[in-house]
Amino acid sequence: MAEITKLLKAWSEGEQAALDRLTPLVYEELRKVARRRMRTERLGHTLQTTALVNEVYLRLVDASDVRWQDRAHFFAVSASMMRRILLDGARARATAKRGGGEIRVTLSDDLVPFRKHDELIALDDALMSLAKIDPRKSRVVELRYFGGLTVEETAEVLKLSPQSVMRDWRLAKAWLSRELTEGDAVDS
Amino acid sequence: MTPERWNKVERLYHAALDRNSEKRSEYLAEACGDDSDLLREVLSLLAQDSVGPTLLRKPVEDVASVLDSVIASGTQWGPYRIEVLLGKGGMGAVYRATDTRLNRLVAVKFLSDDLADSSARRRFQREAQMASALNHPHILTVHDVGEFEGRQYLITEFVDGGTLRDWLRTERRPWRAVVELLVGVADGLATAHAANILHRDIKPENILIARNGYAKLADFGLAKLEERIPADAATRSIGESITRAGAVIGTVAYMSPEQASGRTVDARSDIFSFGVLLYEALATRRPFEAKTDLELLHVVIHGEPPPLDAAIPEGLRIAVETALDKEPAERYQSMKEFVVDLRRLLRERDSTPAPAHSTAAPFVKKRLGRMIAGAVIGTALIVGLSYRWLDRADFFWRNPLDGAHFQKVTDWEGTELDASISHDGKFVAFLADRAGTYDTWVTQVGSGQFRNVTEGRFPSLLHEATRTTGFSADGRDVWLRTTPTISLAPLMGGPVRVFLGRALNPVWSPDGSRLAFHYATAGDPIMIADPDGRNEKQILVSAAGEHNHYLTWSRDNKSIYFTHGFRTTEMDIWRVSSSGGTPERIPTRTVPSGAIPTPSWTVEPSSNYDARPRHPG
Numbered sequence: 001m002a003e004i005t006k007l008l009k010a011w012s013e014g015e016q017a018a019l020d021r022l023t024p025l026v027y028e029e030l031r032k033v034a035r036r037r038m039r040t041e042r043l044g045h046t047l048q049t050t051a052l053v054n055e056v057y058l059r060l061v062d063a064s065d066v067r068w069q070d071r072a073h074f075f076a077v078s079a080s081m082m083r084r085i086l087l088d089g090a091r092a093r094a095t096a097k098r099g100g101g102e103i104r105v106t107l108s109d110d111l112v113p114f115r116k117h118d119e120l121i122a123l124d125d126a127l128m129s130l131a132k133i134d135p136r137k138s139r140v141v142e143l144r145y146f147g148g149l150t151v152e153e154t155a156e157v158l159k160l161s162p163q164s165v166m167r168d169w170r171l172a173k174a175w176l177s178r179e180l181t182e183g184d185a186v187d188s
Numbered sequence: 189m190t191p192e193r194w195n196k197v198e199r200l201y202h203a204a205l206d207r208n209s210e211k212r213s214e215y216l217a218e219a220c221g222d223d224s225d226l227l228r229e230v231l232s233l234l235a236q237d238s239v240g241p242t243l244l245r246k247p248v249e250d251v252a253s254v255l256d257s258v259i260a261s262g263t264q265w266g267p268y269r270i271e272v273l274l275g276k277g278g279m280g281a282v283y284r285a286t287d288t289r290l291n292r293l294v295a296v297k298f299l300s301d302d303l304a305d306s307s308a309r310r311r312f313q314r315e316a317q318m319a320s321a322l323n324h325p326h327i328l329t330v331h332d333v334g335e336f337e338g339r340q341y342l343i344t345e346f347v348d349g350g351t352l353r354d355w356l357r358t359e360r361r362p363w364r365a366v367v368e369l370l371v372g373v374a375d376g377l378a379t380a381h382a383a384n385i386l387h388r389d390i391k392p393e394n395i396l397i398a399r400n401g402y403a404k405l406a407d408f409g410l411a412k413l414e415e416r417i418p419a420d421a422a423t424r425s426i427g428e429s430i431t432r433a434g435a436v437i438g439t440v441a442y443m444s445p446e447q448a449s450g451r452t453v454d455a456r457s458d459i460f461s462f463g464v465l466l467y468e469a470l471a472t473r474r475p476f477e478a479k480t481d482l483e484l485l486h487v488v489i490h491g492e493p494p495p496l497d498a499a500i501p502e503g504l505r506i507a508v509e510t511a512l513d514k515e516p517a518e519r520y521q522s523m524k525e526f527v528v529d530l531r532r533l534l535r536e537r538d539s540t541p542a543p544a545h546s547t548a549a550p551f552v553k554k555r556l557g558r559m560i561a562g563a564v565i566g567t568a569l570i571v572g573l574s575y576r577w578l579d580r581a582d583f584f585w586r587n588p589l590d591g592a593h594f595q596k597v598t599d600w601e602g603t604e605l606d607a608s609i610s611h612d613g614k615f616v617a618f619l620a621d622r623a624g625t626y627d628t629w630v631t632q633v634g635s636g637q638f639r640n641v642t643e644g645r646f647p648s649l650l651h652e653a654t655r656t657t658g659f660s661a662d663g664r665d666v667w668l669r670t671t672p673t674i675s676l677a678p679l680m681g682g683p684v685r686v687f688l689g690r691a692l693n694p695v696w697s698p699d700g701s702r703l704a705f706h707y708a709t710a711g712d713p714i715m716i717a718d719p720d721g722r723n724e725k726q727i728l729v730s731a732a733g734e735h736n737h738y739l740t741w742s743r744d745n746k747s748i749y750f751t752h753g754f755r756t757t758e759m760d761i762w763r764v765s766s767s768g769g770t771p772e773r774i775p776t777r778t779v780p781s782g783a784i785p786t787p788s789w790t791v792e793p794s795s796n797y798d799a800r801p802r803h804p805g
Contacts, residue, residue, distance in 0.1 A: 082248065119243055120243070133189055133194050134194060141244070145243075145248055146247070146248055148248075171198060173236070173239070173244055176244070177236040177240050178232055
């Protein structure tokens with residue numbers, strides 16, 4: 001716990017190497033907690049990413065010894081990790097679906113619709129396109145959507161003013177909306 | 189797009205947003221000048237809904253449904269090879285797989301990780317074993333149970349189709365179709381209860397309907413595994429789990445009042461749930477409805493369902509009401525009773541609202557109503573002595589009984605069915621519910637003396653889709669369906685002994701030299717054996733989901749006739765040589781809907797066979 005707290009501090013103070021050491025620790029813990037939570041809660045009961053990240057945070061970090069800015073940094077690491085974990089899952093399921101045609105057999109409950117995964121994959125693709133044009137806006141979306149960060153926390157992590165985060169967020173949403181509804185971006 | 193250009197787009201976008209909509213286009217036209225591409229780009233961004241993509245309205249959630257790991261196609265362990273994920277439900281993920289040993293499709297159900305701790309694992313294994321012992325055409329067959337990569341799985345037969353929910357959605361079904369579909373499921377449930385297995389989670393999603401219209405009850409006893417609530421805390425826990433994101437949604441509607449209030453449940457709880465299901469299928473609405481699950485709990489415990497439509501026969505309405513009685517002691521006391529009533533209803537020719545018992549006011553109800561129904565429908569068993577078998581047929585193509593001599597054997601209230609005559613023509617064995625349960629009775633024709641051979645010990649004798657009793661080759665024993673085995677009981681009294689495991693429909697050849705039967709496993713493999721059941725040899729097996737019932741030897745001992753494709757549109761009489769080989773279809777004339785053709789011999793075997801429709805029930 002102490003190590004993570006120290007790494008978080010170092011990273012929020014600008015030490016990039018700390019992030020590299022932090023990432024695998026957070027990733028493992030997230031996976032572990034997500035798996036355990038899924039075990040104890042039934043499907044159909046949504047498991048929110050923020051709740052998950054919070055739990056991991058409490059497990060890994062000595063909260064009494066951490067400034068809120070460091071907490072924001074922790075959530076920022078978690079956001080990227082959540083994105084990776086979720087997209088791996090979504091792509092695996094999408095592949096399974098493509099292999100399966102349209103057969104539906106229910107052995108117990110109504111099935112969780114697959115549509116959600118396709119949407120998630122489309123969003124991820126769009127975010128990658130956006131990152132090519134404007135990495136910062138892509139990152140704002142990642143932090144807000146996959147990490148559940150507030151505007152202030154996002155601003156802290158990206159060293160921006162909250163106003164800039166708001167503007168980035170707004171334009172990013174418009175850009176993604178267009179990308180997702182029209183299918184291809186106007187690229188010149 | 190270059191960074192410079194993107195900066196320009198961004199600047200214009202925000203600047204335009206700062207202006208009100210009237211000045212916006214004027215501003216942009218001026219700022220972009222001749223650069224129409226730039227204008228278009230900014231305008232297309234401004235045209236987007238300010239809320240953005242729906243997905244982004246709140247942080248990603250429902251991690252569980254995305255994250256639960258998926259087993260890749262082609263993964264193999266033991267004989268099972270995963271083909272494709274069919275879906276996920278509350279209890280885990282279901283895959284279609286191939287059992288490479290038998291080259292058949294199976295469904296693999298991985299239980300969710302709740303079952304990871306060792307006591308839960310043992311419980312799961314035990315429940316699965318019990319469920320797999322249930323051998324019934326309307327219960328989804330459990331083939332195997334095990335653990336793969338730390339996760340518990342069940343292998344069951346694969347049913348290609350939908351659920352009862354889908355079936356009800358596609359069209360409004362007449363009551364007869366509903367009852368015909370569900371009476372078999374009810375019988376399956378009765379069989380399970382007889383083996384002391386409760387279902388506990390009866391709902392339309394748990395009834396699978398194959399493409400050929402055959403219904404199977406799935407997920408036996410599994411609901412219990414989800415139950416980790418100490419009995420005294422049950423009420424509170426159920427309340428909590430409902431307020432918690434509606435984990436129980438959809439199930440509360442089918443709970444019995446005792447289940448909903450956390451009391452101990454027994455078979456009568458399943459009977460209630462089945463009543464809810466039947467009510468919903470008939471009325472296309474649920475008997476108990478409410479806006480929230482908590483209110484629904486209250487309605488289930490205290491509310492009365494609205495009466496069913498008067499177009500539904502009164503007997504059926506009474507049956508459903510009886511099943512839905514709040515007080516378990518006022519319901520049907522066994523699923524078997526319920527099944528008997530449903531079958532009676534199907535046999536009633538007149539489906540108009542029962543004028544026969546119109547004098548019995550509905551609210552003077554239930555028990556009385558059922559007794560009257562029983563008396564009205566009570567049948568008399570008649571045996572034409574010159575016939576080997578007389579089915580309960582009330583419909584003939586050409587009446588082969590013209591000129592026959594009739595002798596009445598029984599004159600009992602209630603139902604007698606599945607009569608057979610011993611080889612020497614002296615004895616008749618049949619099923620009757622005279623003693624309250626369906627038993628095998630034997631009588632020497634003309635003696636007026638009857639003996640109850642089974643005395644309530646084998647509820648499995650009542651079965652819709654197979655014969656369940658008959659004479660052995662030497663006529664000294666009657667055979668009985670004693671699920672999952674076939675047993676022999678001496679005609680003159682004595683202990684019942686197990687004869688064949690997991691088999692159905694044993695028939696000895698007319699010369700007594702061989703025995704044919706089929707196993708109650710996927711594809712109903714037809715076996716030939718010595719008369720004592722030894723040296724069995726498989727002569728035919730069909731695809732999973734297809735059935736081969738009512739085996740009947742040809743007079744010359746050379747081939748076996750049987751009903752194939754049970755309850756499908758392809759249902760017909762087929763013949764296969766007793767030494768195996770390709771079976772041959774013997775087309776029968778059109779069979780009325782709901783009837784099952786069963787092969788049977790007439791006196792003059794000139795036409796080889798005589799297919800009579802047999803109404804299920």
